[in-house]
Amino acid sequence: MGSDGGVTTGRSGRWPNPAEAPAAEDLARCVHCGLCLTACPTYLVTGLEAESPRGRIQLARLVEEGRAELTAAVQGHWSRCLQCRACEAACPSGVSYGRIQEHARAQVQAAPPSGRTWLWVRRFVLRQVVARPRVLAAAAAPARRFAGWRFRGAAERVLPGRLGALARQLPANQGAPFHGLRGRSGAAAGEPVQLFTGCVMRELFGEVHRATVRVLERAGARVEATDAQRCCGALHAHEGDLEFARRLAKANITAFERTEGAVVVNSAGCGAALKEYPQLLAGEPGWQERAAAFAARVKDLSEWLAGRGMLPAGRLAARVAYQDACHLAHVQGIRKEPRALLRALDGCELVETEGADTCCGAAGLYGVVEPGMSAELRRRKAAAFAAARPDAVVTANPGCHLQYLGAVREAGLRAEVLHLAEALDRAWAGGDGR
Ligand code: SF4
Ligand code: SF4
Known part of the structure; x- marks a missing residue:
């Protein structure tokens, strides 16, 4: 060495x-x-x-x-x-x-x-907050209220250091959490599709989920979202808490076995984790076949849409910088599909920025655990955005989404940050992307 x-x-x-x-x-x-x-x-x-x-x-x-x-x-x-x-x-x-x-x-x-205490705190938060829907909902509510608060700008200026940086990255346009599909009169016919709702996505990115449902329905799906599903366990596995990640994997496999159709995911990190359940459960007697059958049903949103013959026409008059989420590009090998969906939109000018497939530094809890390296990688993204001057930055992972909100501000741009589902939803509904 x-x-x-x-x-x-x-x-x-x-x-x-x-x-x-x-x-x-x-x-x-x-x-x-x-x-x-x-x-x-x-x-x-x-x-x-x-x-x-x-x-x-x-x-x-x-x-x-x-x-x-x-x-x-x-x-x-x-x-x-x-x-x-x-x-x-x-x-x-x-x-x-x-x-x-x-x-x-x-x-x-x-x-x-x-750092024993710090490790224990992270493990406790991941097990007792992130993986427990009601506790996470209670914990996320103040953050969501802060994101939409009219005095938010003034508050951000007085919040110290890392707390201020985190506050500046909260998305302001995501509305209420995603409460599932009960009571909703969606498409009754069409191909059955299960929406994987996750943990942070459900609480902080409710609008991305609602946009995903509309996009899937316009593409011919009958969308369902079982209440029995749990957090995917990716953050737990990345932390080394493999025992708890396996518990979540088994709960999810059992929940989706009672459903039919593809399991569509709009978070790259969750999708990669769900597709790797066979690997996670390799040593667990009786779970290999069940994990393999489940993983074969898991599709990223762009992957599922790319497999459809006909998609709606749409218009998105914007200069768009698509940024690959690591767990979509490097783990799932999905790079072409999101770009093809964007290129198909009338008026959409897709610009490739330097390091589009290099990690933005969000990486789950990384921004909290390694703030220095995370900030340096965000600064590099900000420099790439400043050079390309996009109207919108599009990605497909919640952590990246938050990091790009910070990078766009650092670059001094007014560009929007959108999930691919939001971009398609707006384009297919007849919006013009601005
Ligand atoms: S590319 Fe693969 S084999 Fe080569 S040094 Fe890296 S990890 Fe090792
Ligand atoms: S940070 Fe480097 S070593 Fe770690 S997963 Fe990414 S490329 Fe591999």
């Missing part, structure tokens, strides 16, 4: 939670070619080997072989990984980097070398 990144080497290293250890065959797959390095946002910012995919895998190997201890320095290098998985898409050897990183973090959860 070009840098030891402050790692103590020796022969005392050992995985503290062997049942969840990174698989030796996953680690052995890396041949150190370095082809992933320039795809890695943290390597691009720091230039440090220990902040690259290859370096982080090597650290895991050293710990596995007992040649390094699981120190705070090792934890720090893993913690700064965005889990964006751009490295996986660039890797010619098929290294399952995301899986390695989740299992490495499970070791940190088992024996944190530093």
